[in-house]
Amino acid sequence: MATAGRTIKVEIxxxxxPDSGAVTEKFEIPYRANMNITSLLxxxxxxxxxxxxxxxxxxxxxxxxxxxxxGSCAMLINGKARMACSxxxxxxxxxxxxxxxxxxxxxRDLAVDRxxxxxxxxxxxAWVPVDGTYDLGSGPRQFPQLQEELYPLSNxxxxxxxxxxxxxxxxxxxxVGAATIAQVKLFNNNPTGKVLKEERLRALAGDGGVQxxxxxxxxxxxxxxxxxxxxxxxDVSRDxxxxxxxxxxxx
Ligand code: SF4
Ligand code: FES
Numbered sequence: 001m002a003t004a005g006r007t008i009k010v011e012i013x014x015x016x017x018p019d020s021g022a023v024t025e026k027f028e029i030p031y032r033a034n035m036n037i038t039s040l041l042x043x044x045x046x047x048x049x050x051x052x053x054x055x056x057x058x059x060x061x062x063x064x065x066x067x068x069x070x071g072s073c074a075m076l077i078n079g080k081a082r083m084a085c086s087x088x089x090x091x092x093x094x095x096x097x098x099x100x101x102x103x104x105x106x107x108r109d110l111a112v113d114r115x116x117x118x119x120x121x122x123x124x125x126a127w128v129p130v131d132g133t134y135d136l137g138s139g140p141r142q143f144p145q146l147q148e149e150l151y152p153l154s155n156x157x158x159x160x161x162x163x164x165x166x167x168x169x170x171x172x173x174x175x176v177g178a179a180t181i182a183q184v185k186l187f188n189n190n191p192t193g194k195v196l197k198e199e200r201l202r203a204l205a206g207d208g209g210v211q212x213x214x215x216x217x218x219x220x221x222x223x224x225x226x227x228x229x230x231x232x233x234x235d236v237s238r239d240x241x242x243x244x245x246x247x248x249x250x251x
Contacts, residue, residue, distance in 0.1 A: 026050055201240050
């Protein structure tokens with residue numbers, strides 16, 4: 001319900017195309033209780049007019065599940081990388097500032113191209129290699145203790161926040177980022193997935209691999225799904241070194 005006279009002030013960094021310059025537009029919209037950033041952007045889209053009264057276009061952003069599951073709505077909210085659908089307006093200082101993630105190419109406004117994560121996941125074969133339409137029978141058994149240890153890693157929503165906040169995730173290092181390393185731990189410990197363990201570890205050796213991590217630990221603090229990222233990075237680092245030694249003595 002709108003509250004008479006009360007407003008929400010928001011400043012949005014906008015960019016019409018991947019190559020155009022960025023501008024900031026200010027909006028002031030009627031206050032409603034319990035809004036999140038996604039509903040705020042929806043409200044602006046109903047009447048896209050800036051505080052100065054200039055007619056503009058609705059703000060572009062990615063969004064799908066609205067419940068912090070699809071990972072698409074990550075953006076900088078008051079300077080912090082967060083999910084728009086779980087960021088509550090009532091808990092944010094005003095004016096609220098919105099900007100696209102800074103380490104990914106802007107597609108338009110708040111929508112960025114996060115395909116680097118999906119390319120990295122392909123490079124490490126982050127999947128269980130089971131294929132075929134015939135009955136494969138039941139898979140190998142997994143101890144409940146291992147299931148419990150691995151389950152948190154399966155909660156990754158590919159939001160790329162861990163990469164955005166990582167000082168090592170940049171063009172100079174080519175670092176794959178915490179999310180990819182965490183998925184290597186998940187699939188290397190899967191009873192079927194581990195048939196590709198050596199390939200995954202070799203993919204993480206060398207430039208851009210796990211040794212680029214500087215243990216700033218920003219990732220584990222920022223991850224919206226609380227993945228145990230630093231533990232995964234330590235475990236995978238050790239496995240990569242063991243694999244390199246094995247390869248050295250056998251080839
Ligand atoms: S590890 Fe966490 S921060 Fe990184 S992509 Fe997955 S859910 Fe997002
Ligand atoms: S809309 Fe899916 S995580 Fe925010």
